[in-house]
Amino acid sequence: MDFLSQANSLPVYLICGGVLLFIVIMCVIFLVKSYRAGLKIGMDPKVLKRAITSSATFTLLPSVSILLGVIALGGTLGVPVSWLRLSVIGALQYELNVAEIAATSMGLSGLRLSEMNVSVFTTIMLVMTVGILSGVFCTLFGLKKYLGKMAAKSKTETKPTEKSRPGFGAYATIAMFVGLCSAYIGSYIGTFTSSGDYLPLTVALISAAAMGVFQYFTVKKKQAWLENFDIATSMFVGMAAAVLINLAV
Amino acid sequence: MNQQEKQTYFTKFNNQLHILGRITLGVGVILMLAAPFVIGILLDAAPSLNGFLKGIARVAVIYVPVGIVEFLVYAPMLGAGGSYLSFITGNVTNLKIPCAMNARDIAKTEVGTPENEIISTLSVATSSLVTMLVLFIGVLLLVPLRPILENPVLTPAFDTVVPALFGALGLKYFTKAPKIAIVPLAVMTLLCILVPAAISQTSLLLIPAGGLALGIGYLLYKKGRL
Structure with a gap:
């Protein structure tokens, strides 16, 4: 039985389904x-x-996007x-990045189906x-104390009268992602110049171009709802290009 | 119920929620940790300790601080019930936080009140259930599509899933913060061109690249240029 058939076998479905249940x-x-507490x-x-119905409708589109992620990762x-x-x-973003890191740590050239084994x-x-x-452990062992402290602090603090500048925390995540993307994009350029393998760089550029189209509609044309699909759809455009390039050459 | 009784009832309710949250979160973590081992036993290939240690050392440097910062920033916004659910179901920044904010706006509850906490918990619980339902239906629909997904013609697509992600993410984040992006992108590109051996160590390069971007971001922030 090949790897993908094992990874898609019924017992694996049952184990994953059990955890989710x-x-x-x-x-x-x-x-x-x-x-019940609300009623009380x-x-x-x-x-x-x-609140329940609005949250359900709010979640529908992003959930479809997450489903596209399941297909992308499922391959x-x-x-x-x-x-x-x-x-x-x-x-x-987390799952793919970590899967790639773990795969290369195991000696694979990347998260490649052709190199995978059980x-x-x-x-x-x-x-x-x-x-x-780490976030789960913080919640498990520190949430009650932390929320208690925050509640006590908010009672003693007076509200600021003027709008203050957001803290560095707002930029830290962006900076971290900029760093991650720089390392990957740099490696695709290096792969191309050193071995002539243009596929990773081409796929990254095509996905980026698709994201550029999304950015145009979400930012310039104010179609914010499209943001739910920008990453997953851009990825699919790049992945589809990889198939076409492979068939063409 | 007067204000005093309401507060007393809610404090008691919240304490129960913390106990329930800790138990369920603890069990959830154990089940998630057990899954790779049980699958390993079934498929006759347990996880490799050496590979795990190498992988987790690289992952932890990046994601342990991210997890802690997410907890510190988002837990007060989500409250007790919302936090226990959000931190186990994930998609916190991109889904749970905006969803809870939206529900609070609709319910017109004030921050720090019991009503606000109740709405947050209802919102996060509903959001998590809807996501799981959509994924469940999607996965059921994917089963008959398996022969197509496993077709070798599609292998290049799945082999390039990571470049596809970082191409798209790259454009998104580089345009958000071009001043932060220039130096790390130039340094990493030059390094990979001049030292091709570094390419196979991309997972290690993520650490200095992230650190460099954070450092530049902090300097620009301090100078008020972000």
């Missing part, structure tokens, strides 16, 4: 308890229902593990899971 139960318990403190049931890690990873902690697959899965746990 637990998280579904967790969400339902929190939902029901909070709804005198909140209008209409307001509570509106190398199989559908069930991609389904699990994109339903729990993290996001597509041992690499389970190791990648473990690295993906452990690598994102």
Whole structure:
């Protein structure tokens, strides 16, 4: 049995589905308890229902985008593990970056289906899971204390009268992503100049061009809803180009 | 229920939520950690300790600080229930935070009130359930498409999924902060052209590249040029 057939086998679906079922139960318990508590403190049931329906509709489009991520990741890690990873902690950017790092740490040239085997697959899965746990551990062991401190602080603080400049935190994530993208793009240019392999660079450029089209419509034409699809669709354009280039040469 | 009774009830409710949150989050983490090992046993290939240690050392340098900062920034915005759910279901920045903010705007609740916390929890729980439902339906629909997805013609597409992601992300973030981007992009490109051996170590290059971008970003921020 080849690797992808093993990664897409029924037992793997059942294991991933079992973990997700637990998280579904967790969400339902929190939902029901909070709804009842809202009624108990005198909140209008209409307001509570509106919060639920508006959140459901708000989530629909981004969820379709996450589903596209499952397809993108599913080609190398199989559908069930991609389904699990994109339903729990993290996001597509994190999962792909970490899968790539884990794959190269195992001696692969990258996250390539042609080089994958089951041992690499389970190791990648473990690295993906452990690598994102810092926020969860903070929540698990420090949330109650931290929220208590923040509540006490907000009671003693007076509200600022003028709008202050946002902190560096707002720029730190952007800077971090700029750094990650620089390293990858630099490596694609280096791959092209050193070995003549133009495919990674070409795919990156085509995805970037597709993202440029999205940026035009979301920023210039104010079609903000398109932002839900910008990354996943741009990726698919680049990946489709890879197939066409491979067929053409 | 007067204000005093409401506050007392909500404090008790919140304490219960913390206990429930810790238990369910703990069990959830154990299940997620167990999954690779159980799959490994089933497929007769356990995770490699050496590969895991090498991989996690590189990943942790980048993502441990990110996780801690996300917790510090977003937990007060989400409240107790919203935090327990958001930090296990993920997509915090791109989905859970805007979704909870939207629900609060619609419900017109004020920050720091019990009503606000209830709305946040309802919003995050609903959002998580809808995402999981959409993915479940999508995965069911993908099953009959498996022969197409596994067709060798599509292999180049899946082999270039990472360049496709970083091409798209690159444009998005370089245009957001071009002043931060110029130096790291130039340095990394030059390094990979002049020292081709560095290309196979891209996962290690991420660390100095991220550090360089953060340093430049901080300097520009301090000078008020961002």
